Amino acid sequence: MPASRSSPPSQLLLDGDPLGKQDRLVLEQYRAKAEHYLCACLRLNNGSNVDRSPGGMLYVRQWNNLQYASSAAFLLTVYSRYLAGAGARLRCPDAPAVPPSELLALARSQAEYILGRNPLRLSYMVGYGPRFPAHVHHRAASIVSHKANNRFIGCMQGFDNWYTHKRPNPNVLTGAIVGGPNCRDEFRDDRTNYVQTEACTYNTAPMVAVFARLHNLSTAAAEEGCRPGAALGLSAKCR
Known part of the structure; x- marks a missing residue:
């Protein structure tokens, strides 16, 4: 499909820009910013790099840091495929x-950190693995279901009766990714x-693509009998 002036930057990057120099200059700015951030995540940006926790999590800020780790993992995954x-x-x-495999390796490390390969051995995706957050900051997850208690629960009543109680949430918010740990894991x-236990859709959404890509590569490697690590290295056979 030919690119048009209404095309998103991602499509123009993939399809090319037949419409002239002005569009190409804008796209070059997008690419320069993306590559600057990717290099910073890889610690290859002349000292201006994204911090990491001792356990390897990309760290930007205290409040809901996993939104940044998951978004970076998404960009690393997409760009590694584009480069390959x-x-x-x-x-x-x-x-x-820098080969595409290095970008994908960092994306994979962030996915594994989120799923439990971290100093606390805790999955930050609710419902995944043997240990995950049980007190997620989420109203529907923390208030007993209507089936269990059909009494009316008002806004302030829900806050007063459920917000501070110490029992685990009665409803497991399966698939949600919480804000995650601080800079010291x-x-x-x-x-x-x-700050750490609130679940946000923009934490989970980028990881859908990351998990899909890693699953696709793993499946291809298994089906085609690729050597261990070939999928991560984006060999021609397992790409």
Whole structure:
């Protein structure tokens, strides 16, 4: 499908821009900003890098940091595939030719951290693994279901009766990713600790694509008998 002036930047990057120099200049700005951030995540940006926790989580800020780790994982995943398809490498100030496999490896490390490969051995995706947050800051998850108690629960009543109680949430918010730990990989599973326990759709949404890509590569490697690690390295056989 040919690109048009109403096309999103991602489509123009993939399909090319037949409409002239002005559009190409705008796209170059998008690409420059994306590559600057990718290099910062990879710690190859001449000292201007994204911080990491001791356990390896990309760290931007205290409040709901996993929104940044998951978004970075998404960008790393998409860009690694783009580079692999173009036969290109990422140019960073500290490394002139970063292979796509390095981007995907970092994306995978963030996914694994979220799912429990971290110092606390805690999955930050609710409902996944043997240990996950049980006191998610979420009204529907923390208030007993209507089937269990059909009495009317008003707004303030829900807050007064359920917000501060210490029991685990009666409803498991399966698939939600909470705000996550601080810069020292510390996490307090408390409903009132909304900085860390609030579940947000923009935490989970980017990881859908990351998990889909990793699953696709893993399946391809298994079906085609690729050597271990070939899918991560984006070999021609397992791409």
